[in-house]
Amino acid sequence: PKLFExxxxxxQANAFEVLSLKTMLERLGGNxxxxxxxxxxxxxxxxxxAENAYPLLKKYQMSMSVxxxxxxxxxxxxxxxxxxxxxxxxxxxxxxxxxxxxxxHFLDLDKAQIKMQIQQAQNRLNQELSKVDKVFAxxxxxASLDILKQxxxxxxxxxxxxxxxxxxxxxxQSLPRFPMAASFAKMPSFKTKVNALAMPVKAKEISPIFTxxxxxxxxxxxxxxxxxxxxxxxxxxxxxxxxxWQGNKKVEVIAKKPLTSRRNKYNCTxxxxxxxxxxxxxxxxxxxxxxx
Numbered sequence: 355p356k357l358f359e360x361x362x363x364x365x366q367a368n369a370f371e372v373l374s375l376k377t378m379l380e381r382l383g384g385n386x387x388x389x390x391x392x393x394x395x396x397x398x399x400x401x402x403x404a405e406n407a408y409p410l411l412k413k414y415q416m417s418m419s420v421x422x423x424x425x426x427x428x429x430x431x432x433x434x435x436x437x438x439x440x441x442x443x444x445x446x447x448x449x450x451x452x453x454x455x456x457x458x459h460f461l462d463l464d465k466a467q468i469k470m471q472i473q474q475a476q477n478r479l480n481q482e483l484s485k486v487d488k489v490f491a492x493x494x495x496x497a498s499l500d501i502l503k504q505x506x507x508x509x510x511x512x513x514x515x516x517x518x519x520x521x522x523x524x525x526x527q528s529l530p531r532f533p534m535a536a537s538f539a540k541m542p543s544f545k546t547k548v549n550a551l552a553m554p555v556k557a558k559e560i561s562p563i564f565t566x567x568x569x570x571x572x573x574x575x576x577x578x579x580x581x582x583x584x585x586x587x588x589x590x591x592x593x594x595x596x597x598x599w600q601g602n603k604k605v606e607v608i609a610k611k612p613l614t615s616r617r618n619k620y621n622c623t624x625x626x627x628x629x630x631x632x633x634x635x636x637x638x639x640x641x642x643x644x645x646x
Contacts, residue, residue, distance in 0.1 A: 407513035553635035568609035
């Protein structure tokens with residue numbers, strides 16, 4: 355709670371607009387997001403959110419959205435909020451959205467099972483919390499291009515768990531979020547992330563399920579970066595990366611070693627020209643054959 359309060363104090367002191375998730379999505383659709391804005395989200399409706407985060411959010415008049423795996427609430431797990439607790443705190447400060455029913459790996463499910471997970475969770479949220487908007491967060495942040503299409507066809511906007519800045523160029527069924535837990539929550543890291551800007555690259559559909567290991571990421575910039583930006587363009591992955599520029603508007607990024615985890619990331623940054631603000635782009639690579 356102490357570090358979380360420092361986060362909120364920083365946002366307040368540095369004139370960030372803390373938008374509700376609903377407001378952010380509306381303004382994203384209208385391409386009218388403020389220059390300095392953030393949305394606070396959490397996965398799983400832990401009791402600690404109600405006990406520790408909610409009073410601080412009320413104190414600073416900021417909002418948070420929580421993604422709920424409904425089975426954990428129906429089973430009355432001790433660490434989780436109750437439906438009544440969610441009803442008590444739901445409103446301007448706290449909103450709840452779907453995280454599926456059982457927190458299953460969607461890559462291990464077929465289309466019918468995914469549909470059932472999403473529909474059942476939405477039904478439970480609507481029954482207990484009145485009508486809840488169709489916004490979803492993938493358990494473990496895992497999804498394939500087929501799953502993204504299915505989610506879109508069901509009328510949902512959805513979030514992953516990979517780092518990045520939401521922008522009009524973002525895929526609405528795979529919106530990024532910066533992790534802010536454990537070591538990621540320390541103030542220097544927090545400041546870097548909340549001040550980050552979306553990397554000015556062309557939107558491209560890339561399958562997160564990789565077949566070549568290590569996978570290759572190709573980024574094409576909307577306009578040629580300056581020499582200073584090219585020199586200071588950096589990417590990070592476990593074991594390091596090779597960065598190869600193809601002219602002055604396209605770059606290829608490939609890890610130096612095969613990726614060994616189930617979920618892996620390439621994170622890339624570049625100076626933006628605005629003081630204290632870097633461009634940021636990330637992709638999550640998933641190997642479904644590997645277990646947790």
